[in-house]
Amino acid sequence: MPSLKEVRNKIVSVGSTMQITSAMKMVSAAKLKRAQDAITQMRPYANKLKEILQNVSSSVDVSENVYARPSVNKNVLILTISSNRGLAGAFNANVIKKTNALIAGEFKGAEVTVLPIGKKVTDAFKKTKYSISGQDLPNNGTQLLDKLSYELAGPFMQMVIDAFLNKQFDKVVVVYNQFRNAAVQVASNEQLLPIVATAGAKASNADYIFEPNQDYMVNELIPRSVKTQFYKALLDSVASEHGARMTAMHKATDNAKAMQRELKITYNKARQASITKEILEIVGGAEALKG
Secondary structure (H helix, E strand, O other): OOOOOHHHHHHHHHHHHHHHHHHHHHHHHHHHHHHHHHHHHHHHHHHHHHHHHHHHHOOOOOOHHHHOOOOOOOEEEEEEEOOOOOOOOOHHHHHHHHHHHHHHOOOOOOOOEEEEEHHHHHHHOOOOOOOOOOOOOOOHHHHHHOOHHHHHHHHHHHHHHHHHHHOOOOOEEEEEEEEEOOEEEEEEEEEEEEEOOOOOOOOOOOOOOOOOHHHHHHHHHHHHHHHHHHHHHHHHHHHHHHHHHHHHHHHHHHHHHHHHHHHHHHHHHHHHHHHHHHHHHHHHHHHHHHH
């Protein structure tokens, strides 16, 4: 049985850890509320804009729409969004696994480049052959998550769009954790470029009138839609991160409470054994004196 001092030190240590995890849980809960409001307000707009532009793009001649050119899995760019911090359960591991699954499955045999957004995914892919090498792509993905805003996400995505238009890549895909609720985050992938019709959607036969003109639609609204989809993925990932961290810290706090309770039982048993031993020694000494 461990000494009383060892058990007492463990109880103090577990109590300190429990205070930290409880504080982190409350901080994540406060941040989650703001992040959840942001993604729930953004998602309907982004989804509807994507649907409209997909329908409009289907009526535009492919030769005139550089954002909807025929897609081949030759040169693929994967934007993987993780977080800059840990202690969020399987949040970061899920997007890394999802990216590796796409590389080994759907994009097997293709030249794949991973553009990391977040410190954790940067560390995971920086020593692999999929890391950025030579392409004119943004390299501030870690800083992008520190002060997330559309003003920063727009220019970041514009560099990716330019690389697609210059035919450095045939396909651009984003991998992120989609926010469902505080306890559920789903690792998802979404094709940003080229623009394709939603799976199962019926082809539109409508004859659209473009105002001011078709060039404006292609050159202005489609890139704006792509940037909006990317920004939505970032908001989804941030909300998922706070939800995953809040859940992980809640479980860690519960585990610390259980461990502290067991240590207190062990401490009381050790203390009781020590007191019993002392009493036996006193009684034994008293009997020896009588003898």
